[in-house]
Amino acid sequence: MTAARPLTRAILALGSNLGERRGTLSAAVGDLVDRPEVRLVDVSPVVSTKPVGGPAGQPDFLNMVIAVDTTLDPHGLLAHCQAVELAHHREREVRWGARTLDVDIISYGDVHSTDPDLTLPHPRAGERAFVLYPWALMDPNATLDGRPVPELAAAAADMPGIGLAELEVPGGNVSPA
Numbered sequence: 001m002t003a004a005r006p007l008t009r010a011i012l013a014l015g016s017n018l019g020e021r022r023g024t025l026s027a028a029v030g031d032l033v034d035r036p037e038v039r040l041v042d043v044s045p046v047v048s049t050k051p052v053g054g055p056a057g058q059p060d061f062l063n064m065v066i067a068v069d070t071t072l073d074p075h076g077l078l079a080h081c082q083a084v085e086l087a088h089h090r091e092r093e094v095r096w097g098a099r100t101l102d103v104d105i106i107s108y109g110d111v112h113s114t115d116p117d118l119t120l121p122h123p124r125a126g127e128r129a130f131v132l133y134p135w136a137l138m139d140p141n142a143t144l145d146g147r148p149v150p151e152l153a154a155a156a157a158d159m160p161g162i163g164l165a166e167l168e169v170p171g172g173n174v175s176p177a
């Protein structure tokens with residue numbers, strides 16, 4: 001008999017700038033936690049953000065983050081996130097191009113990895129207000145590599161393009177475990 005993996009806290013970032021963005025984010029949160037190995041711990045507000053990088057003329061994004069506790073290993077969690085992207089018709093054509101749904105793993109416990117298929121923490125998270133700002137709203141005490149997320153958010157270059165999209169969030173805020 002194999003021992004069950006311990007629960008690990010992971011931070012996932014979701015973004016959508018094509019289609020019915022709010023409905024997609026809401027459904028994706030449901031899909032991400034619709035298996036016994038993944039439990040929803042916390043949900044950020046949804047923010048409206050200007051596209052950073054990628055082709056010009058893209059629509060604005062809605063972005064949010066969630067915290068989950070999971071018994072999946074890091075690659076199992078990545079495969080699950082990618083399956084949820086595919087279920088929402090995510091296509092990979094242009095780097096940083098418009099997409100119905102993007103799900104990135106921002107952190108997985110305190111695991112560090114330089115594997116290009118799964119770099120942890122996410123290599124660009126510390127500069128991205130579209131990740132840091134909703135994360136700081138969800139958890140003002142959060143840290144990324146030992147640095148306070150609210151400070152990183154305030155310093156992020158894409159901050160001026162950001163605003164709260166709505167305070168009603170998919171799934172509603174749930175209490176930390």
Ligand SMILES: Nc1ncnc2c1ncn2[C@@H]1O[C@H](COP(=O)(O)OP(=O)(O)OP(=O)(O)O)[C@@H](O)[C@H]1O
Nearest residue numbers: 092095096102104105106116117118119120122124
């Ligand atoms: N922490 C991570 N979370 C999600 N994907 C990752 C991570 N680290 C590496 N990857 C790899 O990045 C690849 C490209 O992912 P994706 O198409 O979502 O990139 P992107 O969202 O366009 O850009 P970015 O990586 O800058 O967010 C994935 O196939 C995945 O294997």
Ligand SMILES: Nc1nc2c(c(=O)[nH]1)N=C(CO)CN2
Nearest residue numbers: 015049050051052061096130
């Ligand atoms: N505003 C915004 N810009 C982006 C986003 C995103 O989610 N929001 N995702 C990207 C690649 O992951 C690249 N640029």
